[in-house]
Amino acid sequence: RKEVEQDPGPFNVPEGATVAFNCTYSNSASQSFFWYRQDCRKEPKLLMSVYSSGNEDGRFTAQLNRASQYISLLIRDSKLSDSATYLCVVPPNTGFQKLVFGTGTRLLVSP
């Protein structure tokens, strides 16, 4: 099993739709989780951090399911500007020394 797995997509949704994608991880010791957003081969930028059961920031909600070892990202009322690749990041609970990135899920929001 890969350390961090994501569905590569693309997820094609119309504007205004709600979309969710998951990220599964194998290291049960991990305590913190991150979603980064990456636009077309530009640098990743932090979208959300998840340290307990979940986190919400406007239209974005991240949830953690420790029992099943996955985190999810829910985007409500999708905007065209949400089109990007969303990277799941799972530190191994020993600091950032061996930070593990998922390969990303691509989202395309259409008019």
Add this chain to the structure above:
Amino acid sequence: EAQVTQNPRYLITVTGKKLTVTCSQNMNHEYMSWYRQDPGLGLRQIYYSMNVEVTDKGDVPEGYKVSRKEKRNFPLILESPSPNQTSLYFCASSFNGLDTDTQYFGPGTRLTVL
């Protein structure tokens, strides 16, 4: 403005010609790291540094060297580049490298080795 800068942004070179990609951050971060990103493989860590003169290998260090003589700079050196090092490279930094830190990425360097 707080930022991580990389130079050059684009580079085309030939096999065997030594090159250095510079990385600099102005946030007084202790932790710095280099990643390469390839289609279908995501970001993979090459080397990281927890502080000045402290560096360690990441997951794909072969063919690369780094140094951390100053806190703000973390250059990536390819002594003898090969075509399989053609990739998109990102430098990143964080305050002290803990799990709760946010990593800040540079704009990337697109390297092509012919």
